[in-house]
Amino acid sequence: MSPKILNICFDNSSKAYYAGQKVEGHVQVELESEKLIRNIEIHFEGKTYMFLTRKLQNEEEFYTKEENHLDYTEYLLGSNLMNSCAGKSLSAGTHSFPFAYVLPGDIPSTICGEKGSVSYSVNVILRFANDRSRKEKKEFEEFVVISPLNLNEIPNVKEPVNLPLEKSFSSNGLNEPLRANISIPATGYTSGQTIPITMDIENMSNVPVKQIKVILNRKESYFMYEPQFDVKHKSNKITEILLDGVDAKSSIKRDQLFEIPPLQPTNSFSNIQWCYELMFVLKMSGMHENVQGTIPILLGTIPISDVVAQSSVPDNCTSISITTPESFIQKPDPLGCLGGCILCCKCCGLCLCIIVLFAFLIGIYILKGIMSRPHIRKKVFGEI
Incomplete structure (x- = not known):
């Protein structure tokens, strides 16, 4: 019953965005046969997660804290109000559903620290109609947010x-x-x-x-x-x-x-x-x-x-x-020559290219840091 492929594809291959920037891409669904789809839900999520310890007399207390920065849901196909038996028929093959979302301008940058993290993700759920078992297919992708500082x-x-x-x-x-x-x-x-x-x-x-x-x-x-x-x-x-x-x-x-x-x-x-x-x-x-x-x-x-x-x-x-x-x-690490270029150039277009390159490099290293700490990823995003 599950689709052969469910992918989240960002138009920006670095998956790095400034706060206030539009996140665009598409969800790719590949079916082996014709299916009746109830809806396709996309959820943008961003949160701070902290895990700290505090000493109480002779023992330590472990406590956590979550703070939400993003919590936005929309439906790329169907809606949450559709009857479970209703849906849209999708033929066998590959289907693409575009998405776009403007990030708030006041959210903090992605960080993966020693005692907590700030992380962002796109979560997609595909639900089938006429399915008594209520099967669904889930997929998620993390992306990086950079809060601009002039x-x-x-x-x-x-x-x-x-x-x-x-x-x-x-x-x-x-x-x-x-x-x-x-x-x-x-x-x-x-x-x-x-x-x-x-x-x-x-x-x-x-x-x-x-x-x-x-x-x-x-x-x-x-x-x-x-x-x-x-x-x-x-x-x-x-x-x-x-x-x-x-x-x-x-x-x-x-x-x-x-x-x-x-x-x-x-x-x-x-x-x-x-x-x-x-x-x-x-x-x-x-x-x-x-x-x-x-x-x-x-x-x-x-x-x-x-x-x-x-x-x-x-x-x-x-x-x-x-x-x-x-x-x-x-x-x-191509940044070795970046320092000399940033301030010597007086052309606005060239400065913009440099800023985009900076965002790309930041995205790569932060995603690597997040993925290398499974306990943070598990607690922030849950088991999907």
């Missing part, structure tokens, strides 16, 4: 930032200082851009700096308001570069580029929020405590218009070794 509308992200670091080491009754000044030209960037970093380090102590790490972290916050307010924080390392250290009694000045991988923009609304920071770690030799500090950065979808992004490493920059967790690896 960095030109955010105050202060164009301003340069300096991070001073200092620590003193005792030697022969004297305090010998280690001083570092780290600066970046702005705090607002987009995926694919490279951040120019200037490091001025003066090590007047007898303790060498073994290694310098520059780490990009994503900081996630999970807000629960019922049965009582609770918030959990989680920090995840996305990628890092490892640089040579600084000898004792010596100084260096280094210009370094840090490329931002494909990432969702900063999100400051909904029950799951996330932001990004650059962490700088001066790893000291021996048993001495490391010296470190952070600079918060804002990731958007539309870059700052008057900041020129770097697209290649200048001759005077130190070569880098990049270590990236497997969940963030993107192969192939």
Whole structure:
């Protein structure tokens, strides 16, 4: 009785859409013989799902929270009011039923985090008429939502930032200082851009700096308001570069580029929020405590218009070794040259193409993250 094929096909092959954009496609039904179809229902669903733990005396309480962002249903064939014996006859072969839905403009971006997720899907149910067993065929497809963030509308992200670091080491009754000044030209960037970093380090102590790490972290916050307010924080390392250290009694000045991988923009609304920071770690030799500090950065979808992004490493920059967790690896990664293109082009049409390319890459890596966590997919979408 079931159709041979029931597929959901998006016109946008990346399955990535901006909030407020129209989602278009078609449902493909292939029948081996003529069938009487009662209806074909399509349901757009989007929700936040969180799973947190809370300590109560000597035991832990596990609790969950769901928040709906999308809940829209329509019928591509028939309606919910049709009699179970009524229906439309479909001949053997392939049939196509188009769909279109405009996403709300205020929904959060897709994210797959440590303690929760924001996910979106299209669910299709095909129901047969004159079928006492009430058989139905179900299919669903996930898609990615990106909430646009124009960095030109955010105050202060164009301003340069300096991070001073200092620590003193005792030697022969004297305090010998280690001083570092780290600066970046702005705090607002987009995926694919490279951040120019200037490091001025003066090590007047007898303790060498073994290694310098520059780490990009994503900081996630999970807000629960019922049965009582609770918030959990989680920090995840996305990628890092490892640089040579600084000898004792010596100084260096280094210009370094840090490329931002494909990432969702900063999100400051909904029950799951996330932001990004650059962490700088001066790893000291021996048993001495490391010296470190952070600079918060804002990731958007539309870059700052008057900041020129770097697209290649200048001759005077130190070569880098990049270590990236497997969940963030993107192969192939054509974004290496994207940073130089985004802000150099002044043609609106070319900028639009770049934004579409960015959405495509974000869609690929987030869908990979969601599908790699079956427990999230099962709890959010159920067993279909």
